[in-house]
Amino acid sequence: MDPQYHPRAIEPAVQKEWTDSRAFAAPDASPKPKYFCVPMLPYPSGKLHMGHVRNYTINDALYHYLRMKGMNVLFPMGWDAFGLPAENAAMANGVPPAKWTWDNIAYMKKQCQAMGWAIDWSREIATCSPDYYRWNQWFFLRLWEKGVIYRTTGVVTWDPVDMTVLANEQVIDGRGWRTGALVEKREIPMWYMRITQYADELVDSLDGLGWPEQVKQMQRNWIGRSYGVEFTLPYAPQTAARMKDNKAGLKVFTTRADTIMGITFAAVAAEHALATEAARDNPQLAAFIEECRRGGVQEAELATMEKKGMPTGLFVLHPFTKAPVEVWVGNYVLMGYGEGAVMAVPGHDERDFAFAKKYGLEIKRVIDVAGQEYSTDAWQPWYEQAGVNVNSGKYDGMAQAAAIDAVSADLAAMELGTKRVQYRLRDWGISRQRYWGTPIPIIQCGQCGDVAVPDAQLPVVLPEDLVPDGSGSPLAKSPAFYECQCPKCGGPAKRDTDTMDTFVDSSWYFMRYACPDANSMVDERADYWMPLDMYIGGIEHAILHLLYARFWTKAMRDMGLVKADEPFANLLTQGMVLNHIFSRRTAKGGVEYFSPEEVDLAMDAEGKVAGAKLKADGSAVDYDGIGTMSKSKRNGVDPQDMIERYGADTARLYVMSASPPTDTVLWSDESVEGSFKFLKRLWKMVHDHLEGGRVERYVSPSPLGEGRGEGQLSKPLADLRFKLHKTIAKVGDDYGRRLQFNTAIAAVRELLNLYLDGQDKDPAARAVAQEVLEDSMLMLGPIVPHIATALWNELRPGTRLIDQSWPAVDKAALVQDSIRLMLQVNGKLRGHMDVPASASHEEIEAMALADPNVSKFMEGKPARKVIVVRGRLVNVVV
């Protein structure tokens, strides 16, 4: 055996052995229970970064642990290969997105292989391959037939200089990132999926999922199911005469029908029909609506902007009092939520209150919250709380629930309103005016309208040789793509040149892993593997991706394609790996980013970043704080250097031991050396042990319950075995239940620190050493499989580490005669005492009171109370 640890020699050799024996290929049927653990598939941005390394190493550790626990485990890998960065790269270097993407996939696959992850590569998929995206198209058409997909207009952000639709990411401070032009909103036709049809099930079935509670809470809040009343504020006569929408009034939705008597005005979105009508003879209002049209569409922007409004001069009537209520246009009313119109109750809604104060509108109090003062001078949080109605005529004295019931019953009797459930969730708009995505399989015919591409003509293949130039979609400029015949009438027609949101691709890829070669979207193998037993990925996907995938799975279930109700039975949301971000404005008004390696940092006295300069020319760059590693912000860290310098095992050990998987971490490789040192020491320990020849591992001769084998083993050896078996139990619990790998690694290090101390040469000691080393390889294998395999081959030649079972805990080694308790006086630690494991409560109490450390701090006072916590402590209260 080589006395030195040479990762560059052993890692490729171990990997070759795995590949040659197809060690990680999972069968689609097995007497063992299946375990399907999947990391969120990467976007092939060019290189792996530390976030990927963390993600896949966690998945890999679980793979190895559960395999040792006797399960048929599958760890697949794929590529989320469509998306915007490929188009940006194409614009930057003139390479077609397809070539860029496939080159990146090839490189990143090599990196994955060098990391030694237990991936079943026979199931690899790439979403940009026609074999995959044809099923996006096929399922799109099935959903369209069922009415789950429909077409309507939607709002997008428009760059008036590049004449193109912008992604939110491409808008910086209200301007296009390449042109610096002020962006505008535009309404265009788009395809939508009726995810709202599934809103109730998406909320209700969260309860049964083994997900982190905060993720479930985020999804509940996102869907935002609220129970309320929808009603109509009838048009006042002059307004009715002007409105040509055949409606009797303005429809609104409220969760606070109990406050209906507090209405002092109404507000509509700028895009609302009533606003449009009012603006026809009101240039000032028209200008205000135009102003509202400028600016972005992002919720964060809408929510933080100054609340502005303008009266329309049109009136509706209060449903009960028939008093005229003026309608305002408010920039804070969202056209996309509810009816795009709200009743305003400034007395009990914070936003309405601020609006009323600003424009001098009436504030009317109609709810009394017991014991709280009310004044219209300043908003107080309790104005929004439930209470008892006042100033509300017949509703006075009613509590909230009763008032809501009474109001909605009266509205119903007048045929003006009804109780209704409202969701914050909006339907999913999937059309993208981009090139590098799944073509929408629809043909627009002047005679027949929207016509489905016949199944036999699928897939509609995306041409791979186009290069986008930043102005509009290349598909829309490619007659070879869009010119076609109508499948119905045979006349000339035009393909839809939009592509699908890439969230479509990632909504079902995990099912395709089960049957990557199927001649249908999925086959019965998906029912074997689904649902995922563990899905692992970044917390940033807590809402959108996970919600879309849940919706899509349910839609597939309803189509009879799979049996699973939910895609992800358990979820581990990994914390983000952050790094510093540096940028600079370009002359055109856009933004360019610099990687941390290109920058020198200046720190202030508190250790905060005070400034940054480019290493190349010393020019100043802006420090944008820290954020997620990403290609677009150029702050990712490639693991390649670390692999080349220390090997994959060191990189794996380092990321796994540095922090628990769910923690957000600021990247630093300062202490990676320590992980490498540990592996060198591990190698040396096995080497030194084997210098004395191989021995059989120690087997406990003492039957259960007969002491810890004293008489057969010296105390240090018995202590070492106690530690070993404690460690096996702890590490198994950390891997299997807690999913906390850093503490598992620390526990093995503690064990091996003790091992060094207890080492000697007699046969019993060597047998125990063999036991400790063998079991340490089994415990570390999930984290550092290459070195563990290489050392296992030395310890147990002729057997394979990956065929071993998880080590059993020897209960005989864990029997203890005495227990150490801590002694407290008034909750402060004052000493320790050892008591027989069999001591009774009373005996322990007496021993504690007799202990000098305790009596010293009792200062002669009598014990008022003695608290004994079994196996832990005695606390004397004086």
Added chain:
RNA sequence: GCCGGGAUGGCGGAAUUGGUAGACGCACGGGACUCAAAAUCCCGCGGUGGCAACAUCGUGGGGGUUCGAUUCCCCCUCCCGGCACCA
């Protein structure tokens, strides 16, 4: 702004169900080995006082519950993630 999360030594983190705060490691200091260095090994390492034993303070800030709070409750600050076209 809204929703979710976080803050513990110089640094990463541990303390799993309210029960010894700082496991394990990094950095640092001292020592051994060496002509020297690297590597390796040993010792120390939250603050204050003390030769020491030990005492005392200490888990972002403020308050509370409890025999006992890093852990539970209330308020606040800062940071991270998401906010529907980044993926």
